[in-house]
Amino acid sequence: MIETIVFDIGETITRDDRYWASWADWLGVPRHTLSALVGAVVAQGLDNAEAIRLVRPGIDVASEYRAREAAGRGEQLDESDLYDDVRPALTALRKAGVRVVVAGNQTARMGDLMRDLDLPADVVLTSGEWGVAKPQPEFFARVLEVAQAAPEATLYVGDHPANDIFPAKAAGLRTAHIRRGPWGHLWADDPEVVAAADWRVESLTQLARIVSA
Incomplete structure (x- = not known):
């Protein structure tokens, strides 16, 4: 039972729509581009953060997350x-x-x-x-x-x-x-x-x- x-x-x-849309806006790429890259890394069995690294090679995702928060563009939910x-x-x-x-x-x-x-x-x-x-x-x-x-x-x-x-x-x-x-x-x-x-x-x-x- x-x-x-x-x-x-x-x-x-x-x-996850808002999450990835906000990342695309922050990185300055079309939302569809990042969405497609997320799909690509998912199909390869990779962590979805790899999509962000494909857009901006060498990026420190954790540091960038903190920068978004400091800029008032962090996580939102409703x-x-x-x-x-x-x-x-x-x-x-x-x-x-x-x-x-x-x-x-x-x-x-x-x-x-x-x-x-x-x-x-x-x-x-x-x-x-x-x-x-x-x-x-x-x-x-x-x-x-x-x-x-x-x-x-x-x-x-x-x-x-x-x-x-x-x-x-x-x-x-x-x-x-x-x-x-x-x-x-x-x-x-x-x-x-x-x-x-x-x-x-x-x-x-x-x-x-x-x-x-």
């Missing part, structure tokens, strides 16, 4: 960044008695922005706040701490095989792969993903049926 569902953030809860099924799905799960946790690879600032949205979730935390990121096993150890449930009673939902599905499965959690965003669509039917995911979904609203089954 699933007692806790833990959600990845980027391209599971939130769209209701329009959420996928439409997020609030209905999370609300239904909580009504069903499921503990809802949001935990993904994001900055500490993004954690604050997410909590400002007042999502129907018990806990919202990020890798930046924990000081450890996916796919490291330590991240999923922290996930289990806040899940307050056994690994086999905890379901991790995400779009990225290497960051979400495979390491969560290795940590003993149940997994659900969502066909959403570049990673979710690209690897949705990959045989290794199909084998590793306990469930494959196209909408978060499908999770309510999973926990009630």
